Amino acid sequence: MMTGKQRLEKEVTLELRNKYIGPSCKLFYRDDPLKILRASGTYMYDEKGHRYLDCINNVCHVGHCNPYVVSAAMQQMAVLNTNSRFLHDNLVLYAERLLTFFPKELCVCFFVNSGSEANDLALRMARTHTGKKDVITLDHAYHGHVSSLIDISPYKFNHPGGEGQADWVHVAPVADVYRGKYTDKDYSLEELSEKYADEVKQLCDKATKKSGGVCLFVAESMQSCGGQIVYPPGYLRQVYKHVRAAGGLCLADEVQVGFGRVGSHMWAFQTQGDDIVPDIVTLGKPMGNGHPISAVITTREVADSFGATGMEYFNTFGGNPVSAAIADAVLDVIENEKLRENATMIGSYLKQEFNSMKQKHGIIGDVRGQGMFLGVDLVKNRKTREPATAEAAYINKRLKEQYVLLSCDGPSRNVLKFKPPLVFSLNDAKELLEKLDNIMTEMEVAECEVNDAAKSTLNGTVNSHHKSQISNGHCSDIQVKV
Amino acid sequence: MMTGKQRLEKEVTLELRNKYIGPSCKLFYRDDPLKILRASGTYMYDEKGHRYLDCINNVCHVGHCNPYVVSAAMQQMAVLNTNSRFLHDNLVLYAERLLTFFPKELCVCFFVNSGSEANDLALRMARTHTGKKDVITLDHAYHGHVSSLIDISPYKFNHPGGEGQADWVHVAPVADVYRGKYTDKDYSLEELSEKYADEVKQLCDKATKKSGGVCLFVAESMQSCGGQIVYPPGYLRQVYKHVRAAGGLCLADEVQVGFGRVGSHMWAFQTQGDDIVPDIVTLGKPMGNGHPISAVITTREVADSFGATGMEYFNTFGGNPVSAAIADAVLDVIENEKLRENATMIGSYLKQEFNSMKQKHGIIGDVRGQGMFLGVDLVKNRKTREPATAEAAYINKRLKEQYVLLSCDGPSRNVLKFKPPLVFSLNDAKELLEKLDNIMTEMEVAECEVNDAAKSTLNGTVNSHHKSQISNGHCSDIQVKV
Numbered sequence: 001m002m003t004g005k006q007r008l009e010k011e012v013t014l015e016l017r018n019k020y021i022g023p024s025c026k027l028f029y030r031d032d033p034l035k036i037l038r039a040s041g042t043y044m045y046d047e048k049g050h051r052y053l054d055c056i057n058n059v060c061h062v063g064h065c066n067p068y069v070v071s072a073a074m075q076q077m078a079v080l081n082t083n084s085r086f087l088h089d090n091l092v093l094y095a096e097r098l099l100t101f102f103p104k105e106l107c108v109c110f111f112v113n114s115g116s117e118a119n120d121l122a123l124r125m126a127r128t129h130t131g132k133k134d135v136i137t138l139d140h141a142y143h144g145h146v147s148s149l150i151d152i153s154p155y156k157f158n159h160p161g162g163e164g165q166a167d168w169v170h171v172a173p174v175a176d177v178y179r180g181k182y183t184d185k186d187y188s189l190e191e192l193s194e195k196y197a198d199e200v201k202q203l204c205d206k207a208t209k210k211s212g213g214v215c216l217f218v219a220e221s222m223q224s225c226g227g228q229i230v231y232p233p234g235y236l237r238q239v240y241k242h243v244r245a246a247g248g249l250c251l252a253d254e255v256q257v258g259f260g261r262v263g264s265h266m267w268a269f270q271t272q273g274d275d276i277v278p279d280i281v282t283l284g285k286p287m288g289n290g291h292p293i294s295a296v297i298t299t300r301e302v303a304d305s306f307g308a309t310g311m312e313y314f315n316t317f318g319g320n321p322v323s324a325a326i327a328d329a330v331l332d333v334i335e336n337e338k339l340r341e342n343a344t345m346i347g348s349y350l351k352q353e354f355n356s357m358k359q360k361h362g363i364i365g366d367v368r369g370q371g372m373f374l375g376v377d378l379v380k381n382r383k384t385r386e387p388a389t390a391e392a393a394y395i396n397k398r399l400k401e402q403y404v405l406l407s408c409d410g411p412s413r414n415v416l417k418f419k420p421p422l423v424f425s426l427n428d429a430k431e432l433l434e435k436l437d438n439i440m441t442e443m444e445v446a447e448c449e450v451n452d453a454a455k456s457t458l459n460g461t462v463n464s465h466h467k468s469q470i471s472n473g474h475c476s477d478i479q480v481k482v
Numbered sequence: 483m484m485t486g487k488q489r490l491e492k493e494v495t496l497e498l499r500n501k502y503i504g505p506s507c508k509l510f511y512r513d514d515p516l517k518i519l520r521a522s523g524t525y526m527y528d529e530k531g532h533r534y535l536d537c538i539n540n541v542c543h544v545g546h547c548n549p550y551v552v553s554a555a556m557q558q559m560a561v562l563n564t565n566s567r568f569l570h571d572n573l574v575l576y577a578e579r580l581l582t583f584f585p586k587e588l589c590v591c592f593f594v595n596s597g598s599e600a601n602d603l604a605l606r607m608a609r610t611h612t613g614k615k616d617v618i619t620l621d622h623a624y625h626g627h628v629s630s631l632i633d634i635s636p637y638k639f640n641h642p643g644g645e646g647q648a649d650w651v652h653v654a655p656v657a658d659v660y661r662g663k664y665t666d667k668d669y670s671l672e673e674l675s676e677k678y679a680d681e682v683k684q685l686c687d688k689a690t691k692k693s694g695g696v697c698l699f700v701a702e703s704m705q706s707c708g709g710q711i712v713y714p715p716g717y718l719r720q721v722y723k724h725v726r727a728a729g730g731l732c733l734a735d736e737v738q739v740g741f742g743r744v745g746s747h748m749w750a751f752q753t754q755g756d757d758i759v760p761d762i763v764t765l766g767k768p769m770g771n772g773h774p775i776s777a778v779i780t781t782r783e784v785a786d787s788f789g790a791t792g793m794e795y796f797n798t799f800g801g802n803p804v805s806a807a808i809a810d811a812v813l814d815v816i817e818n819e820k821l822r823e824n825a826t827m828i829g830s831y832l833k834q835e836f837n838s839m840k841q842k843h844g845i846i847g848d849v850r851g852q853g854m855f856l857g858v859d860l861v862k863n864r865k866t867r868e869p870a871t872a873e874a875a876y877i878n879k880r881l882k883e884q885y886v887l888l889s890c891d892g893p894s895r896n897v898l899k900f901k902p903p904l905v906f907s908l909n910d911a912k913e914l915l916e917k918l919d920n921i922m923t924e925m926e927v928a929e930c931e932v933n934d935a936a937k938s939t940l941n942g943t944v945n946s947h948h949k950s951q952i953s954n955g956h957c958s959d960i961q962v963k964v
Contacts, residue, residue: 004561007571016574020581021566022592022780023789026796028567035569038561044568057564059798065560074556078547079486079520081772082539084503085510086526087517089489092498099502110504113595113774114799120628128643145797146602147630161610161791285798290563292595292774292799298504307505309643314508315627316541316767317596317774 004038039064055420061286062333063423072329081322090324108303110296111319115255115284116144118294129305132215134207138174140226170203175231189232197238204246214248221268227410228375236272255284263344263371293323339422343371361440376416387412486520521546537902543768544815545905554811572806590785592778593801597737597766598626600776611787614697616689620656622708652685657713671714679720686728696730703750709892710857718754737766745826745853775805821904825853843922858898869894
């Protein structure tokens with residue numbers, strides 16, 4: 001029945017989708033959405049058999065349909081799948097193994113189904129442990145789709161349909177050194193770290209004055225929806241110090257960036273130093289390679305405070321033997337196939353090549369990130385750093401036409417966002433680079449053509465951006481249609 | 483690796499569990515928890531190979547490890563598992579099929595991972611659609627574990643660790659005709675229906691006066707945590723009328739009672755009449771037979787209001803091709819194996835036999851429910867209906883010793899709660915009945931023995947409860963140790 005064969009014509013699928021699925025649920029590439037029938041490794045295949053290179057599925061972490069993970073799932077599903085009110089070895093052995101990847105203070109697990117459930121539970125725990133309510137979050141942050149998390153997600157509450165900021169929520173500027181409140185144009189990284197941490201301190205002071213303290217500081221360890229943001233070194237160290245001084249807990253949201261995506265470390269918060277120990281860490285998306293499993297990891301103290309209330313926490317599916325078997329298999333693959341090492345190697349190569357492309361293409365303003373978490377920030381003008389939003393959308397569309405799936409994000413949607421399965425290979429990297437390079441070249445040629453035409457017929461002024469492209473040798477008399 | 487074999491001694495599993503899993507996560511049978519290694523149909527097997535009859539797993543709906551469902555999962559997992567931003571036939575065909583089981587007004591689906599996510603989303607939709615905030619919920623209700631739902635779950639907020647009732651939450655007495663605010667001692671079912679619905683009307687009036695109207699009335703279509711409560715006929719009809727007059731939406735929470743559990747209908751709200759059409763229905767637990775999948779079903783109007791805000795709703799795992807394939811397979815089994823018919827047949831037989839046992843055992847105060855959703859309300863005294871809480875716990879423990887898993891619930895935890903997989907057979911029913919009957923007899927014998935001893939040595943008074951047992955012929959000179 002489910003052999004990856006098409007059962008409906010694509011138009012019919014789309015029609016039924018529009019008819020039966022809530023209109024709030026958006027499709028990728030809305031003008032011409034993709035119908036994917038099967039996937040393997042880093043490739044997805046549409047109904048016509050076209051192979052797409054997947055640079056965006058940060059859930060299918062160890063590769064689409066990884067056979068080892070599928071096999072583990074099958075074996076356990078056939079034998080037992082029940083709730084965690086019964087004892088089971090899979091649950092406790094997975095918990096024990098998972099905790100070996102954390103600083104020793106983080107020693108208790110709660111298993112849930114989604115990053116949203118994890119962040120909501122973390123918030124409940126922080127409320128219980130601190131007795132406070134005020135939360136400090138970063139601008140552009142997204143922490144999940146349930147009510148309590150929309151409240152602390154400026155990416156949602158400050159956008160269409162959002163209800164604005166609650167009085168117990170405090171939004172700190174994200175420590176974006178390229179286009180944030182303070183940038184590397186004016187400050188050293190060390191200064192930036194301090195200035196951004198000071199912003200959090202000011203909010204701590206405000207919250208303390210207003211309501212006697214802070215409940216929680218919440219941040220992704222690298223910010224994804226904000227445009228693949230990497231905080232300056234030392235930032236979390238200073239922030240955590242300020243937040244703790246105000247009585248608050250520190251939550252590292254690793255739902256998108258955890259499980260070795262950053263290569264050098266298992267968790268992105270670790271890139272800020274071995275001494276950085278959050279009070280709560282939330283895990284999600286890649287944990288089950290597509291199977292719904294997520295977790296909250298916390299300290300004994302926080303877990304015990306939450307337990308001491310006497311209120312049971314029961315999650316029907318969380319930590320069942322199938323979920324645990326799958327999550328365990330994912331760890332096996334990360335280790336056995338050395339996927340962190342692969343993330344580091346391929347990520348470094350890509351970053352180096354993106355930086356080489358930056359020499360060639362004026363549209364590339366900044367290249368950032370590490371491992372399989374990279375961002376290419378596109379600008380109209382390197383000096384002003386004006387976001388090249390339309391250009392990013394165009395590049396994304398052209399890449400899709402050439403069977404490469406990438407996405408744009410950030411407040412101005414001008415950041416090309418790279419977050420593929422960790423099995424992304426050198427050949428995959430070369431394919432992405434070559435196609436991206438060609439598209440940028442095409443764009444420059446087309447623009448120059450327009451400019452040349454404008455110059456000859458209208459005697460128009462060539463702006464500095466175009467000049468820089470010309471100076472890079474991409475204009476003159478080349479005549480290519482795009 | 484995962485072949486249902488034990489990997490750790492039970493004591494070690496328990497030790498690791500206590501060490502690594504949050505103390506808020508409770509085990510069944512805390513004094514001597516069960517370690518289950520495998521399960522099939524209605525049976526679960528512990529590490530010693532003991533076979534337990536499962537009368538409580540309302541998630542493994544079509545039988546533990548149903549091979550048809552496992553096979554569908556395996557086939558799809560091996561081929562594609564990605565998010566719903568890509569078109570996929572499984573999603574739209576399942577949505578189309580699922581909606582055929584609903585009144586035509588309920589025509590739009592949102593897929594999520596858990597009943598909690600479903601109820602949270604429903605609440606968000608109701609807020610958006612009505613522009614109101616006030617929610618009317620029933621006493622003892624439980625609607626999920628995320629923050630927003632604890633607020634509307636008296637089962638949580640009125641219990642240890644709860645923060646009490648928010649000012650926008652209004653708690654109506656649950657329409658429990660046996661031990662609620664109004665009972666069948668004083669009123670006919672028709673009067674009870676009206677009296678309980680009037681309680682909701684009064685809250686509507688209060689909310690309207692206070693804040694201009696009602697956002698949502700939320701209720702399980704039969705209340706499970708409250709003690710297997712079946713509302714009197716006509717109750718929902720009148721309630722929905724009152725709530726809608728106050729501008730509110732009506733949510734039927736079918737997370738526990740849906741998918742044919744009640745036998746006669748696919749959804750429990752339908753037992754209140756064909757004209758009963760909620761504005762939102764939430765589904766969960768049994769939907770994927772253990773796989774995390776849940777849904778919100780609503781009207782075009784509500785879905786469009788929610789869509790009109792422009793805020794995207796994205797659920798990473800919700801409605802992925804694997805979840806949809808599994809849910810579709812569950813529907814296949816319900817239909818192919820005629821499980822609704824089985825629920826009706828076995829449920830009727832059990833109810834009839836429980837009622838026969840009631841003639842024999844004074845401890846049985848009330849037998850209620852239908853299909854595979856039955857409750858046996860235990861009393862110390864039939865006249866006062868004083869809950870037999872300790873006795874219920876004892877029976878539950880004794881059943882476990884005899885390899886039958888049942889549970890106790892209700893505000894006084896005196897209701898034996900029967901909610902097994904729908905494949906529960908006639909032989910399973912006979913096993914449950916025989917063991918339950920024997921245990922009740924044992925208890926009566928033991929009590930009479932104590933009484934007889936008391937009579938002969940202390941010349942003590944025999945209370946009416948014991949008299950009724952004696953009159954049932956279970957005392958006299960029988961000398962059995964229990």
